[in-house]
Amino acid sequence: MISILPVEGLPPIREGADLGALIAAAAEVREGDVVVVAQKAVSKAEGRIVRLDELEPGEDARRLAGGRDPRLMQAILDESVRIVRERDGFVIAETRHGFVCGSAGVDASNAPEAGMLVLLPLDPDASAERIRRSLGAGAAVIVSDSFGRPWRMGTTDVAIGAAGLRPLLDLEGRRDPTGYELHSTMIAVADEIAGAAELAMRKLAQVPAAIVRGLDLAGEGSARELIMPRGRDLFR
Amino acid sequence: MISILPVEGLPPIREGADLGALIAAAAEVREGDVVVVAQKAVSKAEGRIVRLDELEPGEDARRLAGGRDPRLMQAILDESVRIVRERDGFVIAETRHGFVCGSAGVDASNAPEAGMLVLLPLDPDASAERIRRSLGAGAAVIVSDSFGRPWRMGTTDVAIGAAGLRPLLDLEGRRDPTGYELHSTMIAVADEIAGAAELAMRKLAQVPAAIVRGLDLAGEGSARELIMPRGRDLFR
Numbered sequence: 186m187i188s189i190l191p192v193e194g195l196p197p198i199r200e201g202a203d204l205g206a207l208i209a210a211a212a213e214v215r216e217g218d219v220v221v222v223a224q225k226a227v228s229k230a231e232g233r234i235v236r237l238d239e240l241e242p243g244e245d246a247r248r249l250a251g252g253r254d255p256r257l258m259q260a261i262l263d264e265s266v267r268i269v270r271e272r273d274g275f276v277i278a279e280t281r282h283g284f285v286c287g288s289a290g291v292d293a294s295n296a297p298e299a300g301m302l303v304l305l306p307l308d309p310d311a312s313a314e315r316i317r318r319s320l321g322a323g324a325a326v327i328v329s330d331s332f333g334r335p336w337r338m339g340t341t342d343v344a345i346g347a348a349g350l351r352p353l354l355d356l357e358g359r360r361d362p363t364g365y366e367l368h369s370t371m372i373a374v375a376d377e378i379a380g381a382a383e384l385a386m387r388k389l390a391q392v393p394a395a396i397v398r399g400l401d402l403a404g405e406g407s408a409r410e411l412i413m414p415r416g417r418d419l420f421r
Numbered sequence: 422m423i424s425i426l427p428v429e430g431l432p433p434i435r436e437g438a439d440l441g442a443l444i445a446a447a448a449e450v451r452e453g454d455v456v457v458v459a460q461k462a463v464s465k466a467e468g469r470i471v472r473l474d475e476l477e478p479g480e481d482a483r484r485l486a487g488g489r490d491p492r493l494m495q496a497i498l499d500e501s502v503r504i505v506r507e508r509d510g511f512v513i514a515e516t517r518h519g520f521v522c523g524s525a526g527v528d529a530s531n532a533p534e535a536g537m538l539v540l541l542p543l544d545p546d547a548s549a550e551r552i553r554r555s556l557g558a559g560a561a562v563i564v565s566d567s568f569g570r571p572w573r574m575g576t577t578d579v580a581i582g583a584a585g586l587r588p589l590l591d592l593e594g595r596r597d598p599t600g601y602e603l604h605s606t607m608i609a610v611a612d613e614i615a616g617a618a619e620l621a622m623r624k625l626a627q628v629p630a631a632i633v634r635g636l637d638l639a640g641e642g643s644a645r646e647l648i649m650p651r652g653r654d655l656f657r
Binding site: 186187188190191270272284285294331334335336337338339340341342343352353354370371372373374376377378380381383384385399400410412413418419420 | 427506513573579589609635656
């Protein structure tokens with residue numbers, strides 16, 4: 186059996202917060218657990234916040250903004266290496282990490298105050314590793330964020346940072362019960378874990394972490410393994 | 422707490438199998454549970470199988486096959502309304518249901534016998550509803566399949582059929598703790614549930630179903646709600 190336990194009772198997360206210590210104080214974390222922490226909490230702890238009134242929109246930001254705030258668009262462009270699609274002020278961009286997502290992960294919701302934007306962590310794997318060390322329980326850590334998907338409605342949470350687990354489960358070369366050899370069967374378990382944790386988090390109720398218990402995925406890995414290499418990507 | 426319980430001890434699924442009755446006999450299903458059933462099992466029960474040696478590849482299939490079996494490509498084309506991308510015999514297609522996925526969901530792995538291909542159910546929502554009625558426990562049902570994603574490595578399981586739950590959780594208009602109104606915040610909970618269930622299934626060990634317990638999503642809905650309407654889709 187796999188269990189997903191929300192981590193309740195965390196205080197509002199401020200810059201400098203030690204998320205691992207806060208989670209360890211609020212919940213019983215066991216060896217082998219996967220602790221999933223919402224990106225928003227990680228970014229706040231790391232001070233990855235900009236104020237709209239500190240942003241000076243350039244020409245590109247004004248052109249792309251549509252009916253939206255051109256300063257928000259400037260923040261998005263500052264986080265992006267490439268615009269993948271844009272329409273009416275809505276932008277899907279590739280971030281400096283290589284993630285392709287809406288608004289390059291820049292988000293005004295759940296910011297510490299109105300007029301502030303939350304940016305993705307600079308190095309979400311390093312964030313996960315720091316939380317993991319601070320937890321000190323032999324658990325793995327995933328930093329999750331909500332991404333949209335082409336062709337499908339709604340967001341699902343995926344892993345943008347990982348420490349202490351293998352994010353991909355590769356069945357290549359194994360055989361199914363009829364002896365058929367499985368090709369290119371690679372399961373993005375870290376993304377499935379992030380999505381499972383989202384079911385137990387409540388975006389509106391300050392529950393930015395959940396524990397997924399009962400998996401056996403310990404190992405070393407990086408959420409960068411979840412980014413498709415350019416040469417294999419049919420959608421660049 | 423949310424629990425994910427694999428449904429163990431199911432027999433190999435043959436055409437005509439009553440999946441709901443088999444699952445009810447193998448596991449204790451409770452009101453409010455979400456029972457996730459792998460598409461492969463559903464398709465086998467529904468006889469959605471073709472034999473490679475019954476397929477006569479046409480010109481398009483031969484051209485697109487690359488180094489692969491042109492009869493497999495013919496089966497893929499028969500299931501497709503549109504080829505979205507293709508390279509070296511690998512095809513991403515839109516199925517007649519509107520799903521965009523690799524090989525239009527046609528799969529040679531885990532087929533009943535070598536030389537057979539498993540196709541997606543004709544109407545996965547109806548499949549889910551039939552299983553739900555046969556379960557008779559007030560549970561919801563999701564039919565899941567493993568889909569790849571642009572830009573990200575590996576597959577995650579998503580919902581291709583649903584009965585008895587709302588597949589999307591819409592937070593539009595609700596406010597976060599700072600009073601910021603959430604726009605376009607729609608969570609594809611059915612896909613996250615399918616992915617969570619995948620973590621408890623074992624593709625190689627005949628565990629084609631799992632129970633997700635502890636959610637509160639009962640309602641009416643269709644997996645078709647998870648398909649992005651053409652007008653909103655930036656990736657058509």
